[in-house]
Amino acid sequence: PQLLISFFFMTDLDVSICKKYIKMITNIVVMSLIICISLAFWILSMTASTYYGNLQPISPWRWLFSVVVPVLIASNGFEKRSLDHSGALGGLIVGFILTIANFSFFTSLLMFFLSSSKLTKWKGEIKKRLDSEYKEGGQRNWIQVFCNGAVPTELALLYMIENGPGEIPIDFSKQHTASWLCLSLLGALACCAGDTWASEIGPVLSKSPPRLITTWEKVPVGTNGGVTIVGLVSSLLGGTFVGIAYFLTQLVFVNDLDISAPQWPIIAFGGLAGLLGSIVDSYLGATMQYTGLDENTGMVVNSPTDEAKHIAGKPILDNNAVNLFSSVLIALLLPTAAWGFWPRL
Numbered sequence: 001p002q003l004l005i006s007f008f009f010m011t012d013l014d015v016s017i018c019k020k021y022i023k024m025i026t027n028i029v030v031m032s033l034i035i036c037i038s039l040a041f042w043i044l045s046m047t048a049s050t051y052y053g054n055l056q057p058i059s060p061w062r063w064l065f066s067v068v069v070p071v072l073i074a075s076n077g078f079e080k081r082s083l084d085h086s087g088a089l090g091g092l093i094v095g096f097i098l099t100i101a102n103f104s105f106f107t108s109l110l111m112f113f114l115s116s117s118k119l120t121k122w123k124g125e126i127k128k129r130l131d132s133e134y135k136e137g138g139q140r141n142w143i144q145v146f147c148n149g150a151v152p153t154e155l156a157l158l159y160m161i162e163n164g165p166g167e168i169p170i171d172f173s174k175q176h177t178a179s180w181l182c183l184s185l186l187g188a189l190a191c192c193a194g195d196t197w198a199s200e201i202g203p204v205l206s207k208s209p210p211r212l213i214t215t216w217e218k219v220p221v222g223t224n225g226g227v228t229i230v231g232l233v234s235s236l237l238g239g240t241f242v243g244i245a246y247f248l249t250q251l252v253f254v255n256d257l258d259i260s261a262p263q264w265p266i267i268a269f270g271g272l273a274g275l276l277g278s279i280v281d282s283y284l285g286a287t288m289q290y291t292g293l294d295e296n297t298g299m300v301v302n303s304p305t306d307e308a309k310h311i312a313g314k315p316i317l318d319n320n321a322v323n324l325f326s327s328v329l330i331a332l333l334l335p336t337a338a339w340g341f342w343p344r345l
Contacts, residue, residue, distance in 0.1 A: 058100060058165050066106075070095030073110065082117035083140050090145035094153050098185075101156040102167055104249040105185055109152065111245040112193045115238065119200035126204055147324040148192045151331050155185040167253040169260035173344050183335040186246050186266065187273040190239035191330040192323060194274025195281045197238030202231025212312055213282045220293060222300035223311055224319070225286020232275065239274015243267040262343050269338055273330050281326040289322060290315035 074091045077083040083091055091113070099106040163178040170179045202210070209218045210226030219226045247266045250257070257263060285291075292308030294301050301308050304315055317325070 062100060062165060066096050066100035069106075070099060073113070077113070077117065080117070081139050082113075082120075083145070086142035087140040087145050090142040090149070094145060094149035097153050098156045101160050101165055102182070103253050104167055104182070104246045105152065105156055105159075107245045107249045108186060108189045108242050109149075112148075112189050112196075112242050115193065115241060116196040116200075119197060122200065123204045143320050144323075147320040148327070150324065151188040151327045152185045155181050155188065155331065159185070167250065169250065169254050169257055169263060170266065170342070171261040172339050172342050173261065176339075179342075180335045180339065183266075183269060183338050184331040186243065186270060187277075187334045188327040188331040190242045190270040190273035191277025191281075191327045193238040193242045194235035194278045195238075195323060195326065197241075197274070198227075198231035198235040198278045201234040202228045206230040212286055213279070214286045214312070219291075219311055220300050222291075224289040224291045224302065224313055224322075225282045225284075227279075227282050232278065235278030236271050236275040239277065240267060240271035242274070243270020246270065265338070265342060269334070273334055276334065277326050277330045280329055281322055284317065284322045284325060285319075286312050287314070288316040289313045289319065 070092050073095060074083065074088040077091065078085065078088040095106070095109065098109050159178060159181045162181060163175070168175055168178055168182070170182050172179050203221045206228040208228060210221060210223060210228045210231070211217060212219045212223065213225050213227050243266050247263055250263050250266065254260075254263075290302060290304055290313050291311045292301050292304060293299075293311055294305070294308050296307050300311070302319070304310075
């Protein structure tokens with residue numbers, strides 16, 4: 001009874017302190033679980049490499065780097081409000097798996113995350129007037145992290161099953177499956193980067209109104225499926241940026257590049273994945289995402305209402321689902337096309 005009475009008479013300050021303690025304890029528990037799971041992952045890798053004999057085990061230094069660095073990046077993203085609590089936890093999982101699999105995966109993910117976070121916050125006041133669903137600070141939750149990171153995470157796991165952890169040159173004549181997985185993962189990240197760069201830069205810098213990709217009619221800024229020249233160029237640059245990060249990491253960490261196929265096409269592949277990913281995303285947005293114009297506020301909305309005048313699309317998918325489908329399509333199709341054009345020794 002005394003405990004209930006004291007709880008009833010708690011002040012706002014006491015409640016705030018209590019919430020901070022609960023949050024701190026939750027973070028400690030989550031961090032402990034992450035360390036335990038990652039340790040189990042390392043032990044499993046050592047056991048598998050000993051049993052099969054042909055898999056490279058995860059070194060203690062790679063494991064330590066893969067735990068500490070994603071924690072620091074996710075914590076920084078949470079403090080700067082680029083990620084909310086669930087997004088930070090989801091980012092930890094994605095970051096750990098990609099980092100432990102291949103450092104080129106890690107740098108590509110890092111460049112995508114950093115550039116997207118900066119661009120989302122860039123010109124926030126202008127975007128707030130254009131987008132009815134704009135979030136202050138551009139915080140990403142676990143759903144957005146999943147839709148952007150689920151495909152790369154699955155591909156990184158398949159890569160480790162196929163090749164083990166470590167960096168390899170992309171060379172279809174020597175390691176066809178592993179090279180396909182590497183390009184597939186790069187394509188998925190470059191696709192997401194290209195779409196984000198187009199969405200964040202195009203509406204702000206474009207001097208002409210966007211055109212709907214299916215009919216080429218002029219539509220309001222913020223319409224799903226609306227494209228501009230500035231947006232398409234931005235998507236190309238976004239994918240290229242991720243490709244450059246992957247390429248430079250290859251130069252640093254891969255030892256036998258002199259006897260492997262040239263790696264420079266990685267940059268071109270990243271740019272192509274960013275551009276095509278943005279186009280696929282725009283097409284899906286124009287056909288499977290609802291866009292309407294709220295006649296009271298004059299802003300574009302993504303959900304049907306009585307006040308909204310229909311512009312394009314049907315309410316089948318939301319923006320997160322469109323991003324996921326786009327990355328899946330690019331991850332499946334582009335590496336197959338790249339195999340036919342990739343230079344051989």
